[in-house]
Amino acid sequence: MKPHFRALAGLGSVVAGIALAQQPGAPAPAFAPSHLTGNGPRAMAMTCAPCHGTNGTTAPGAPFRPLAGRSQGETIEILGQFKAGTRPATVMHQIAKGFTDDEIAAIAAYFEAQR
Amino acid sequence: MRMDRRQFLKAASAGVAATGLGGCAAAPSAPKARVVVVGGGYGGATAARYVRLLDPSIDVVLVEPNEAFVSCPLSNLVLGGFKGMADITTPYTGLERHGVKVVRDVATAIDVDKKQVRLARGAALPFDRVIVSPGVDFMWEALPAMGSADAQARVLHAWKAGPQTAALRRQLEAMPDGGVFVITIPLAPYRCPPGPYERACQVAAYFKSAKPRSKVLLLDENADVTSKGPLFKKAWAELYPNLIEYRGNSKALDIDVAGSTVKLEFGDQKGDVLNVLPPMKAGNIAAPFITVNRRWCEVDWLTFESKAAKNVHILGDALQIAPAMPKSATMANGHGKVCASAVVNLLNGETPNPAPTLVNTCYSMVSDKLAIHVASVHKYDINDRTFKAVPGSGGVSSAMNEAEGTYTMNWARNIWADALG
Numbered sequence: 001m002k003p004h005f006r007a008l009a010g011l012g013s014v015v016a017g018i019a020l021a022q023q024p025g026a027p028a029p030a031f032a033p034s035h036l037t038g039n040g041p042r043a044m045a046m047t048c049a050p051c052h053g054t055n056g057t058t059a060p061g062a063p064f065r066p067l068a069g070r071s072q073g074e075t076i077e078i079l080g081q082f083k084a085g086t087r088p089a090t091v092m093h094q095i096a097k098g099f100t101d102d103e104i105a106a107i108a109a110y111f112e113a114q115r
Numbered sequence: 116m117r118m119d120r121r122q123f124l125k126a127a128s129a130g131v132a133a134t135g136l137g138g139c140a141a142a143p144s145a146p147k148a149r150v151v152v153v154g155g156g157y158g159g160a161t162a163a164r165y166v167r168l169l170d171p172s173i174d175v176v177l178v179e180p181n182e183a184f185v186s187c188p189l190s191n192l193v194l195g196g197f198k199g200m201a202d203i204t205t206p207y208t209g210l211e212r213h214g215v216k217v218v219r220d221v222a223t224a225i226d227v228d229k230k231q232v233r234l235a236r237g238a239a240l241p242f243d244r245v246i247v248s249p250g251v252d253f254m255w256e257a258l259p260a261m262g263s264a265d266a267q268a269r270v271l272h273a274w275k276a277g278p279q280t281a282a283l284r285r286q287l288e289a290m291p292d293g294g295v296f297v298i299t300i301p302l303a304p305y306r307c308p309p310g311p312y313e314r315a316c317q318v319a320a321y322f323k324s325a326k327p328r329s330k331v332l333l334l335d336e337n338a339d340v341t342s343k344g345p346l347f348k349k350a351w352a353e354l355y356p357n358l359i360e361y362r363g364n365s366k367a368l369d370i371d372v373a374g375s376t377v378k379l380e381f382g383d384q385k386g387d388v389l390n391v392l393p394p395m396k397a398g399n400i401a402a403p404f405i406t407v408n409r410r411w412c413e414v415d416w417l418t419f420e421s422k423a424a425k426n427v428h429i430l431g432d433a434l435q436i437a438p439a440m441p442k443s444a445t446m447a448n449g450h451g452k453v454c455a456s457a458v459v460n461l462l463n464g465e466t467p468n469p470a471p472t473l474v475n476t477c478y479s480m481v482s483d484k485l486a487i488h489v490a491s492v493h494k495y496d497i498n499d500r501t502f503k504a505v506p507g508s509g510g511v512s513s514a515m516n517e518a519e520g521t522y523t524m525n526w527a528r529n530i531w532a533d534a535l536g
Contacts, residue, residue, distance in 0.1 A: 095476070
């Protein structure tokens, strides 16, 4: 790793306020391949529930529209904008970056099918 | 009484349903399997609900001593006077509607060989798999004078939301203006890393309006604020000037309860109200499954099965954390889902998800309206067999803001509904 990258990575973790486990120069994590079939999409979609409700159905009074029943295309577009940093966000830009485009498409398809 | 067609159909279908139930009662079809969940906090309640959601043919019994769920997140707002206990309390009846049998009792032991959970009052509960979500218990031995019940009744932790939350609020209300409220913070890891610093904000907000000559003093065994440090320090300086004092590297060695004094390595600190957060460890019911430092439990992260016992799954704050994984409510909720999914798979002879994901979002209210967050996304590393934060994801708020205050309340409503039905 080049020194200026190392410096940037260090700054990033300070700014993020998260003690990322990865030391500068440590190998990149070997994440399990995305599980896009079977219950994989549902398992990923479950992580949205603390803010967006079980299966994308929000509790009353939510400050945003439910994810359940939204078209796959719209969810992909919005999450893509969060990921690219082109849509105003408080937290979703940071969370969207944790998912690959294929994972986002699978999550979006799952929510489209929810009622 | 005349019935129209719609009413007739409704009554008829109700009759069918009743007949169906009657048939079941006459010749009960044995459930596929029984899962006992010990502890109805964020992790356990979520696991209980999601096992039922994913496979309604599995019997789920939740053992929980408390009558209702009281949320630790938002409980600092009770100390600030912005919320009441009712606002952070949710009954367990929602879980019962999802077919979870809630047993109000205390689990006294988990018999791994006999596969049953022993209870303080009721008969032992047999299980095929048990999910233990024990939360934390306190290492009082680190503060010798706090060992007695009398001392613990006078110097509160309020780190398990419930009667202590209300009692600490009463102590703050009774404190004279000009008093000092002292919070001691143990070395990380402990439950809810940003919690003590949020508490300082909430109590300072109360002092600012009601007791402006008073002060909050944080005595932190850690060298510096352990979570959202720059954001908290900015909130303290801008919202509560001269109301909050922070001292890092300040380890509490003992408490002089009668003298209302914290004994430190260097000197003593008197306070008008003491709030002592002792070092923490896995909740006592999980003691046989502790494998790290006599404090925490290790699990297989794909299933949350204990490394110390088969068919025993452990969740939440009791775990030896994966790198960068906080002991938080959202994380325990995520544990509950990965675990519930794996338990359902295993009881059905299926392979658990090989690529589980956890997302953490922790909001802290720095006033009655303004909030800050820390977020992270964690995925399973197949070489190291642990969760790791996804590089480039996660982060904290750019600044305290009102939108996230709204999102905090939204988070609470949704996660309570997600965990408790």
